[in-house]
Amino acid sequence: MKRLIYTFRYLTRNRGNNLIRILSMTLGLVVGAILLSQVAFDTSFDRFYPDADRIYQARFVWVGENEDDVADGLFGEPWSVLRDELPGTVSGTMFFPQRNLRPFYYEDHPHVFQGLYHADSVFFDFFGVKLTQGDLRSGFLSDRNIFLSGSCAERMFGGRNPVGEIVFYDKSAPYTVAGVFEDFPKNSTLSFDALIPLRNIAPFTDINGWRPNMKWGGTDCFRGYVKLVPGANPDSVNADLRKICRKYADTDEVFYRLYPVTQLHRDNADVRHHVFIRSLLAFIVLLVAAMNYALASISSLATRARTMAMYKCNGNTSSGIFGMMLSETAILILLSMLLAVLLVFSFRQPIQQIITPPFSAIFTAGNLTKTLAVIIPLFLIAGVIPAKIFSSIPVALAFRNYALNKRLWKQFLLFIQFGCAALMITLLAIVVRQYRLVLHKDPGFRYENLVFVRFPGFDPAQADMLKHQLGKLPAVQVVCFASGLPGYECSGDNISEEATGRGVHIFAYGVDSDFIPAMEIRVASGRNFGADPAGNEIIVNEELVEKMQWTDSPIGKTVLLFQTPRTIVGVVENFYNQPLIREPNSVIHPSVLMPATGSPILIAKLDGITPEKLSEIRKLLTNLFPSTDITVDIYREVIRAQYENELHFRNTVFVGVIVTLLISLIGLVGYTNNEIQRRSKEIAIRKVNGATASSIVRLIARDLQWITLAALVAGFAGAYLIGGNWLLRFATKTPLNIGLFAGCGLTVCAIIAVTVILKTRRTACENPVKSIKKE
Known part of the structure; x- marks a missing residue:
């Protein structure tokens, strides 16, 4: 209990140092929560279905010379036969995702659906989707019925019961609302607002204006899923599926293969890449924040060392001081977490601009719990460093003038922060240059003044x-x-x-x-x-x-x-x-x-x-x-929309750079203040002996030049690896040349130099008598 009282006393008396530590941790937590919550969201796709671990999607495979080509699409009629013949399965479903949708109309008001599926009658039961209004069996008796999602029904009908109402596709094709189903969660690979029964070709002709060929080798736009029996071996089921395919395709070059639905999203190359990059950026920002916390704690040695020695004189043990420092870290983490949550929800609109999924889908209790499970241990580890140093302070320090500056520790922590700042600034430069390149690269045609209309x-x-x-x-x-x-x-x-x-x-x-x-x-x-x-x-x-x-x-x-x-x-x-x-x-x-x-x-x-x-x-x-509902689309906007994820990624890196720089500058300011305070007598004596203000500035800055150089090398190496990995996604890449790294290096050096000069110059110009009197 006494240790906790001592901890609270220090936290209330030394507010400056504590505010620095809380600020750096809060900023790190905010950015870490944004990035890691997106990672948690991306890795949770399609896990909410009943028996999700037994649901598999069938995909079309072409055997190639070097590797197989895989596509989502299936042929319609063959799949409906194959799924029934396939041993080891409980049930299966099939649907056709409608593309290039035009608006549906209700009472002359247009409504654009975010996806329309033509599905069989098994679809809802297969994925465990419940109807909140209407009847499932009667709804699939007519091809002119339509089921709406809860959110879509709310947009179209408000609070009224929509069952039995008539909506018109493209002002001409009437459909009767047969039911309302629960919205699929945002972390689903299936995304649609409406569903029409898949019973014959008529709905396709009415909506799309063409007749898909459902035979083997026809239109491969269908999607198919199966649910395996408990304990079934997927490899054995895939082998049986390939044998059955051979009967219809009469070749081994094309066949279907089953893929677990829980891995479809995260196995996507772009998703894997985004998960890796976001995780890495989160680790960098959190590492900088944690190291800055440790740096600020170690910088307080000059004022707290003798206090810790006195605690030992009064019977406190090294383990007791170690625990007291960890308690201090835990309290500051808790305060930082509360501030971070407040900031995240206060700035939800700006945050939405840098994330792709909706804010409410990202910042859920489950995602935040997973995020904190990663973040808190990192800060506790950062708290162990100063706790270990403070607990090793000798008792003799209470009786004699003994200086503990742990200069190497502080320089090491500063090196990590500088290196991460250089990495983030360079990575931002790579992302910005690449984004500009893809937007301005000559595609072999001109689209700047083109518009198009679909008929x-x-x-x-x-x-x-x-x-x-x-x-x-x-x-x-x-x-x-x-x-x-x-x-x-x-x-x-x-x-x-x-x-x-x-x-x-x-x-x-x-x-x-x-x-x-x-x-x-x-x-x-x-x-x-x-x-x-x-x-x-x-x-x-x-x-x-x-x-x-x-x-x-x-x-x-x-x-x-x-x-x-x-x-x-x-x-x-x-x-x-x-x-x-x-x-x-x-x-x-x-x-x-x-x-x-x-x-x-x-x-x-x-x-x-x-x-x-x-x-x-x-x-x-x-x-x-x-x-006909007429929509005039701008070609260049369509092209730009294809790079929306890159725009969000650029904005995310930009926020990461700002936070990393801010935390690093806080650490640099703290380090410089500590060095000036520790060497104030030396500076005064040098000035008495004729040292100029500029020479005093160089004296403080000299210790940072090798740290900065080493940090730049480490940061550039990291940026080259991460940036090069990110650029693999593009067919045309911005060059990672010496000019790029030189410009980023000069930027980092300029920021560090300006900060040190501003903080040192006041002391360098101060009357040395004041410093000697303080001593």
């Missing part, structure tokens, strides 16, 4: 009329139609040379003759399509020419595409098919442009994008198609 089920006969009407607008320069958007979305198929049979997988775009001018894609050889192109003409990119190993001109060659002979009439320079966040060389694929009139995506090139011009286009299209 599912568009009638090709209206294409010319629509292009003519849009062409009348002063802001519109070129109008074209396409089946896909380069750099964003496309569909694949196979192409082969008719003469040799050599083939490759390609990305195909159905376009009209205005597509190449609108996108400003450069023609390398041959020509563009004419105003009325022949149906067998195609244009290929340079990547396809290289993959097909054509050494002569490809113009005039005949290839088979969709089992139809096609003649190559032109070659265009390469353009990106996918975002730059891909493995090397995977953003540019062999590509084919095919003539198609009235593809479902209208693209317009403007002389500049303004709200007024977008409103004018939307008004014209709404008048032409009053029963």
Whole structure:
């Protein structure tokens, strides 16, 4: 009890040092909680299902020469047969995720759904989802029924019962609300607002304007799951599944494989990377905060050493002082935790800007508990360092003038803080440069002034009329139609040379003759399509020419595409098919442009994008198609949205840099004050003997130069490894050259130098008589 009383006495009397320690720990806890809570969130996906450890997703596998290619998609009808034949399973379900949704309307009010699934009647029971309103069995009797999530129903109907109400998809297709289901948690790989029974092809035709082929080798957009019997061996079930696949595919080159649902999210390469980086950044910030706590505690030796010796004279033991120091650490940690929680919830809006999931999904009791389980031991370890030093103070210190400065300890702790600051600043520079690079890298086409509108089920006969009407607008320069958007979305198929049979997988775009001018894609050889192109003409990119190993001109060659002979009439320079966040060389694929009139995506090139011009286009299209909801999307915004995670990561690193620098500067200020106080008599004598203020500043700064140099080397090495690992995700990378590290090194040195000069100069200019009198 006495030890606790002594601890409280010190904490209330020495408020300056304690505020420094509480501030550094609080800042570390805030950033650590933000980062580690996201890690806890990412590693908890899909663990809430009943019997989650027995649920597996089936994925499509292509056997390759070096490694297998795996995709989420399945063929519809074969999977419904396979899951029933597969031994070792209890049940299975299948659904079709609807893409490119247009709004649903209720009482003329549009509502955009965040995902729509067409699922079988087993879906809800399989995943343990309960209906809060409506009847499950009767709801699946009609293809024109729809189930809504609780949050979606609240947005559309408020507090009213929506069961039996009629909603319209795209102002034309009516659906009756049959029930309301509980929202899936945010840490689920399944994300949707509505579900429509999967009973036949009709819903697909109504909504998407096309009929998917459900046979083996048809449309691979379905998703399938199975639940294994208790104790079943997944490897044995996978072996049986491959045997059954062989009956339908008649080959060993393609088959299905089961993957545990609890590992789907965390096994994703991007998720693994984000978990690793966030964990590392959290460790760095928390380490800096913990080392600064230890540094501040050791810096108080000059004022507390004799007090500890007196405690020993009065019967206290080394273990008692050790426990007293740990109690002090525990109290300060508790105070810091309370302040950190207050700050996190007070600044929830700014925090939401640097995290991807919703704030409420990240900062849950479970995630915060996991976070504290990591953070608290780290600070307790930091508390052990000063506790060990204070408990070893000799009793003789109470009777003679004996100085304990533990200078090496303080310099070591400062070295860690400087190194982490250099690492974080350099990492921020790498992230900022890479983010700018992906936004400004030439993708092989120009998208700055492009807008697009989707027309599912568009009638090709209206294409010319629509292009003519849009062409009348002063802001519109070129109008074209396409089946896909380069750099964003496309569909694949196979192409082969008719003469040799050599083939490759390609990305195909159905376009009209205005597509190449609108996108400003450069023609390398041959020509563009004419105003009325022949149906067998195609244009290929340079990547396809290289993959097909054509050494002569490809113009005039005949290839088979969709089992139809096609003649190559032109070659265009390469353009990106996918975002730059891909493995090397995977953003540019062999590509084919095919003539198609009235593809479902209208693209317009403007002389500049303004709200007024977008409103004018939307008004014209709404008048032409009053029963269709018109959404005009800006191409550049779609491209930028693909790098949203990188933007959040940049913001997270920026916050980490600010906090790391602030904590490090607090430590540096404390170290400098302690050194000035410890050497005040020496400084006074030097000034009496003619030392100038600048020489006194150099005297204090000299001890830091080697620490700073060593810290920069360590920090740069860490930034090179971490930054290089992060850059592996990109096909095009910013160079990690000497200029980058030199600039970051000069920044760190400048910050340290300015801080030391400002703190030392006052003492250096002070009358030495004052310091001697104090002594």
